Amino acid sequence: MEGRRTYLDHAATTPMRAGAIEAMLPHLAGRFGNPSGAHAEARRARRALEDARDRTAALLGADPAEVVFTSGGTEADNLAVAGGWEAAAALGPPPRALVCTAMEHHAVLHACRALALRTGAELREVRPGKDGIVDPGALAEACTPEVGLVSVMSVNNEIGTVQPMGALAAVVRDGSPRAVLHTDAVQAVPWLEVGALTAAADLVAVSAHKFGGPQGVGALVVRGSTGLSPLHRGGGQERERRSGTHNVAGVVAMAVALSATDAERPVTAARVARR
């Protein structure tokens, strides 16, 4: 018997939404342009880019100027860890420690370990409880005043546990007032209101291909006055926070996929709550 094959690995990657593909196509074909230029084609590309930024920002609970487009979740996480730390370090005496959970995706965990090696800072890896949830008390023990960066993922990519971000953020603000708080929200977007994460953290990383957008596109939300040193230097795009010619088709498609995901979220969340 020929069986119907059902794809169940949406945590690895999702099929693109038809609307996202459709939105992408004109920017691949006729409507090309480099948004950093000055002529008509460039301005047209820039309008598409900034429209996508406005939509993305609104859906993530951020201002447009707070959205930094990246090549995906891994770049966003690495930018948050290295760039967030460097900016925090520039503001006063060098911080001497950073904190993450022991179950972070390697994009955060390995970035933190490399940073600790490079700077000599101490990395404190907080273990979650047996239920996969980080206990605010355990995080509080690690969050001392000399901490420059804290990273706690919103939703785990393997076991799906959701961290109590508001309570954890309060612990960080209390114990480590200098620290930049990053959350890897790459697996959170289909399930949680990202605005609540953006309200709690200083940096929030998302990846388009986890919610029906294309591979190779993501974003880092950089809240308010949070500093961020760039990983990629060059043309000074994204207000000097991420250089490189924009992937216009990609960010346009990400905005469409995010919008559709946001609209479906009440149903998605209710389905999960019933389990």
Added chain:
Amino acid sequence: MEGRRTYLDHAATTPMRAGAIEAMLPHLAGRFGNPSGAHAEARRARRALEDARDRTAALLGADPAEVVFTSGGTEADNLAVAGGWEAAAALGPPPRALVCTAMEHHAVLHACRALALRTGAELREVRPGKDGIVDPGALAEACTPEVGLVSVMSVNNEIGTVQPMGALAAVVRDGSPRAVLHTDAVQAVPWLEVGALTAAADLVAVSAHKFGGPQGVGALVVRGSTGLSPLHRGGGQERERRSGTHNVAGVVAMAVALSATDAERPVTAARVARR
């Protein structure tokens, strides 16, 4: 009179080639998959990725294992400068200087300046002659044994001058035997045999949207035993040299665009030579 508008800013970005768009579409729509997984969809994506790598490598005069896919030229340049330096530094006593030309694209120039600031190494910026060409004698003055990295762009993005890469490479090998030699070939692909650059340098950066491929995709060729520390850590893709879920549609389209560009090159080059 209604005039026909002619686009003349191909140095900024190019329209995508029809064949590249066509090759991209199935990977955006039905044939999605994360090449890092183990099931049928993942393996199919991995086959497409590795096929694109084989084609890209052959067209760049490299082995498939020497091709590192990136999010574009800026990332490739930053990876080359920071990652090339760090790998060179790991091999012996810390190098104390790095060299680039004063007319590098900012993706190289600003990456070099940031590296010098961060490490305390001296940055030597070699000025080209009035003709826009770097004199091998001027480069030789900067290339002393304590140099860890040298970066010379193949073709300038504003004035189009082509550097004598073979002669310059000989100068680097002679004066700075420890140095990793990088060339930003982002503007070179339509005009020069990239294989000749790959034969001369240790690292070669290219960007798809400069030759009819999509924005947001590029590659760094990392020759033979050249070490390279990653900028993006995480899933360990690209043999630990560049983590992040692959942009499968993007690299497939880049390979097609590169192949078409390579086929046209004799005609393109002859047209330029006639000027």
